[in-house]
Amino acid sequence: MYRRSGTGYTGIPAWIYAIAAAGALFVLLPLMAMVARVNWSQFIPLVTSESSRTALGLSLRTSAASTAACIVLGVPLALILARSPFPGQRLLRAFVLLPLVLPPVVGGIALLYTFGRQGLLGKSLELAGIQIAFSTSAVVLAQTYVALPFLVVSLEGALRTAGNKYEAVAATLGARPGTVLRRVTIPLVLPGLVSGAVLSFARSLGEFGATLTFAGSLQGVTRTLPLEIYLQRETDADAAVALSLLLVAVAVAVVGLSYRRPRLGVAPEGAVR
Amino acid sequence: MTFQLDATLAARRFAVSLSLGPTETIAILGPNGAGKSTLLSIISGLLRPDAGKATIGEKVLFDLDADKNIWRAPHTRGTALLAQEALLFPHLSALDNVAFGPRSAGASSAAARDTAMHWLTEVDADSLASRRPGQLSGGQAQRVAVARALAADPDLLLLDEPMAALDIHAAPLLRRLLKRVLAGRRAIIITHDILDALMLADRVIVLEDGRITEQGPTREVLEKPCSRFAAGLAGLNLVAGTVSDAGVTTAQGMVVAGQRDGTIEPGQDGVAVFPPSAVSVFLTEEHGSPRNSFQVIITDLEPHGDQIRVRAGRLSADITPAASADLGLTPGMSVYFVIKAAAIAIYPA
Numbered sequence: 106m107y108r109r110s111g112t113g114y115t116g117i118p119a120w121i122y123a124i125a126a127a128g129a130l131f132v133l134l135p136l137m138a139m140v141a142r143v144n145w146s147q148f149i150p151l152v153t154s155e156s157s158r159t160a161l162g163l164s165l166r167t168s169a170a171s172t173a174a175c176i177v178l179g180v181p182l183a184l185i186l187a188r189s190p191f192p193g194q195r196l197l198r199a200f201v202l203l204p205l206v207l208p209p210v211v212g213g214i215a216l217l218y219t220f221g222r223q224g225l226l227g228k229s230l231e232l233a234g235i236q237i238a239f240s241t242s243a244v245v246l247a248q249t250y251v252a253l254p255f256l257v258v259s260l261e262g263a264l265r266t267a268g269n270k271y272e273a274v275a276a277t278l279g280a281r282p283g284t285v286l287r288r289v290t291i292p293l294v295l296p297g298l299v300s301g302a303v304l305s306f307a308r309s310l311g312e313f314g315a316t317l318t319f320a321g322s323l324q325g326v327t328r329t330l331p332l333e334i335y336l337q338r339e340t341d342a343d344a345a346v347a348l349s350l351l352l353v354a355v356a357v358a359v360v361g362l363s364y365r366r367p368r369l370g371v372a373p374e375g376a377v378r
Numbered sequence: 379m380t381f382q383l384d385a386t387l388a389a390r391r392f393a394v395s396l397s398l399g400p401t402e403t404i405a406i407l408g409p410n411g412a413g414k415s416t417l418l419s420i421i422s423g424l425l426r427p428d429a430g431k432a433t434i435g436e437k438v439l440f441d442l443d444a445d446k447n448i449w450r451a452p453h454t455r456g457t458a459l460l461a462q463e464a465l466l467f468p469h470l471s472a473l474d475n476v477a478f479g480p481r482s483a484g485a486s487s488a489a490a491r492d493t494a495m496h497w498l499t500e501v502d503a504d505s506l507a508s509r510r511p512g513q514l515s516g517g518q519a520q521r522v523a524v525a526r527a528l529a530a531d532p533d534l535l536l537l538d539e540p541m542a543a544l545d546i547h548a549a550p551l552l553r554r555l556l557k558r559v560l561a562g563r564r565a566i567i568i569t570h571d572i573l574d575a576l577m578l579a580d581r582v583i584v585l586e587d588g589r590i591t592e593q594g595p596t597r598e599v600l601e602k603p604c605s606r607f608a609a610g611l612a613g614l615n616l617v618a619g620t621v622s623d624a625g626v627t628t629a630q631g632m633v634v635a636g637q638r639d640g641t642i643e644p645g646q647d648g649v650a651v652f653p654p655s656a657v658s659v660f661l662t663e664e665h666g667s668p669r670n671s672f673q674v675i676i677t678d679l680e681p682h683g684d685q686i687r688v689r690a691g692r693l694s695a696d697i698t699p700a701a702s703a704d705l706g707l708t709p710g711m712s713v714y715f716v717i718k719a720a721a722i723a724i725y726p727a
Contacts, residue, residue: 270465276452277422277459278530280482285453288478292469 136353143350144343151347159325160333161351167241167329168309171248175305178249179256180298184290186257187264205254212250213318220246220319243320244327248309255308256301263297264290303363307356381534381564385420385430392416392427392588398534403565405579405596407572409607413588414568418536421566422459423452434533453482458532462542464519466511472522473498473507479530497525501555517548521555528559535565541574553577572600572611584608604649604727606692614651615693618727621648626724635670636722647727656721657695659688660714661705670717676709690715 144151151157185191186198204212220237221227230237237243271293275285291298313331320327322336330352338345381398392413398404406414419425421432423439426449432439439455441448458479466475476494477487485493498504501521511519520540527535540556541549556567557577567578575582575596584592584605592605603609609616619628625635626648634650642648664671674690681687685696688707695715707713 270461270463271467273422273424273452274459274461274465275467275478275482276424277455277457277536278479278482278526279453279456279458280478281451281453284482288481289467292467295469 139346139349139353142346144347147343148347148350151344152351154344156324156333157344157348157351160328160330160348161355163241163244163325163328164310164330164352165355167244167248168306170245171252171309172302172306174245174249175253175256175309176298176302179253179260179301179305180291182253183257183260183264184286187261188269201257202254204251205258209247209251209312209314209316210318213247213315216243216247216250216315216319238319239321239323239327241320241326244316244329247315247319248312251312251315252305252308255304256298259301259304260294260297263294263301266297267293299363303360307360310352310356310359379435379533381432381434383421383430383432385417385427385432387416387420387425387427387588389428390416390588392420394585394588394590396583396590396593398564398566400564401562402581403560403563403567403579404581404583405575406566406568406583406585407570407575407607407611408585412585414585415538416588417585418459418538418566418568421455421534422457422536423450423455424459437533456531456533457536458527458530458534459536460523460527460538460540462539464511464514464516464523466514466519466522466526468511470511471507472503472509472511472514475511475522476526476529478526483530493529494525497529498522500528500559501525515548516544517551520544520548520552524552524555524559533564535560535563537565537567539568539570541569541571575611576600582608602723602725603651604725609649609651614653615657617650617693619648619650621646621724625719625722626650632672634722634724635719636724637720639723639725642724642726648724649727650722650724652717652722654682654687654694654696655685656717657693658716659695659697659701659705659707660716663714664716670715670719670722672715674713674715676707676711676713678709679707688713 182201186194186201217238218224219226220230220243222231222236222238224238227238237246271289272285275289276282280288311331312329313335316327316329317332322328322332328336330348334345334348334352337348379400383397384395386393390413394413394417396404406417408414416425420427421439427440427442429442431441431443434456437456438448439450439457466472467478470478473491473494476497477490480490480493481487495504495507498507501524503518503521503525506514506518506522511522514522520543524540537556541552544552553574560578567574569575579596581593582596582599583590584599584607586605586607592599592603592608599608600612603612603614603616606616606618617626617628617632617634619626619632619634621638621642621644622633623644624633625638627633636650636652660671663673672693674693676688676690678689679686679702680689682696686699686702688695688697688702690713693715705713
């Protein structure tokens with residue numbers, strides 16, 4: 106049995122809709138349960154308390170910083186992975202994507218043994234007078250570590266879809282590689298880059314495990330909104346729920362505003378064979 | 379300032395040498411997979427051959443002799459490429475697409491736009507300047523792409539089947555445009571269309587299996603083809619073999635009698651060429667000199683103008699629909715192709 110949707114034929118069996126509805130409900134129901142539990146009379150004071158505002162501000166600032174870091178590090182990585190084949194490319198991709206499947210707390214421990222006081226690079230940095238662990242920089246590092254794969258995956262896909270025909274034409278027209286990257290490649294994959302950056306931002310905003318392990322929970326320094334929520338839950342459930350709702354609202358706003366349906370980086374061209 | 383190329387690429391069984399004068403246009407003809415696009419990729423620097431050398435005047439595009447190993451990057455070669463897809467940058471207006479080459483060469487934004495406007499006017503696309511590629515038809519986009527390639531002021535223009543993706547109304551327009559802008563320019567055009575070769579090229583090169591099998595002035599190659607591919611393009615039957623007193627004898631022992639070109643001697647490799655219109659079709663064997671009569675199996679019947687083209691393997695005959703109906707021809711039938719010896723030209727392969 107098949108169902109028509111609008112004017113086009115979809116070929117989706119009816120029972121798929123039932124399961125999809127259950128899936129959507131599974132995602133929405135907990136959010137609705139949380140909204141139902143909000144103490145609305147106390148909502149405004151709870152989310153505008155000093156500790157809440159500090160945590161939200163810190164979350165937004167560190168997430169913005171780590172998104173920028175993801176773009177700086179992730180664009181070259183995606184280009185290398187999508188374009189030039191080289192020995193060990195599959196291995197490199199696997200390692201870059203590892204944080205996607207790694208428990209964040211493991212990432213936090215790994216970062217601690219790299220940048221911590223006794224860590225691989227931490228010792229030298231300490232001698233140079235730079236201390237990273239348990240600082241706001243550590244929060245940014247932890248968020249970048251877990252969010253980077255989102256940008257790389259999304260951009261690599263966009264680069265592969267766009268292909269390199271336009272780059273080849275640009276080169277024969279006399280554009281040096283830097284010009285091709287700036288004027289052709291990046292504009293072509295801009296939608297992919299934007300959605301990758303938004304995903305990275307959203308992931309950074311929700312980051313908890315690696316941050317707690319590597320940066321700790323110091324108010325105003327490393328205690329981001331998720332950490333604040335976790336802390337409040339022990340003492341004041343109403344505050345935790347109110348802040349959770351705030352985080353949901355921020356995440357929905359960010360994703361809704363800038364993350365459109367994934368589309369090809371290249372406008373369809375009628376003549377393409 | 380001559381363009382010289384000599385390149386081999388074993389992986390694609392490609393080995394081609396050619397040279398091109400400063401204002402010469404050559405057409406590359408050949409079946410699919412013959413290495414036509416490989417040729418353009420090697421010239422433009424998108425593909426690296428195993429060995430060889432290419433120069434434009436003093437400028438060395440590549441020289442892969444073991445002790446030299448020079449490889450010029452694509453953007454410094456001056457070999458603009460126009461493909462069958464226009465490949466206009468979708469995020470730039472038509473004007474900015476055309477200005478891309480001059481901008482890349484270091485022209486100021488204003489100067490590049492002036493140059494771009496000049497070339498857009500040259501291809502009758504000045505009214506499209508502010509349009510995005512997504513708002514252009516296939517023919518319009520290809521015209522803008524021609525302007526973009528010319529605005530880069532290339533030493534050598536490479537065209538890879540520029541008309542192939544266009545509909546039947548847009549193609550003649552672009553062909554006329556190319557005829558105008560290619561005059562006095564050095565260009566290599568890959569095509570499947572004999573009309574392109576006739577209208578646009580001074581010379582044709584037939585490429586088969588990565589090798590040049592035939593080359594010469596367009597008209598000459600079409601009138602006296604030596605390769606089966608060129609004969610097919612010209613719509614002629616071609617039988618290759620060894621010249622004997624009787625005519626041409628193929629490797630299978632078939633003898634084709636015809637008019638020998640004065641320069642050819644028995645024992646040489648030769649070809650017998652005749653138009654399908656010179657072939658008559660009979661159901662029984664006809665005798666009577668000087669005629670050729672070959673028993674063949676019909677493989678296909680297809681309309682050809684107001685005639686029916688009867689194909690039998692590599693040979694074909696054109697007969698009237700009435701004759702075809704009278705004879706009751708169908709594919710798989712065994713018939714005799716009969717050709718007067720006077721209608722067959724024999725010349726060196």
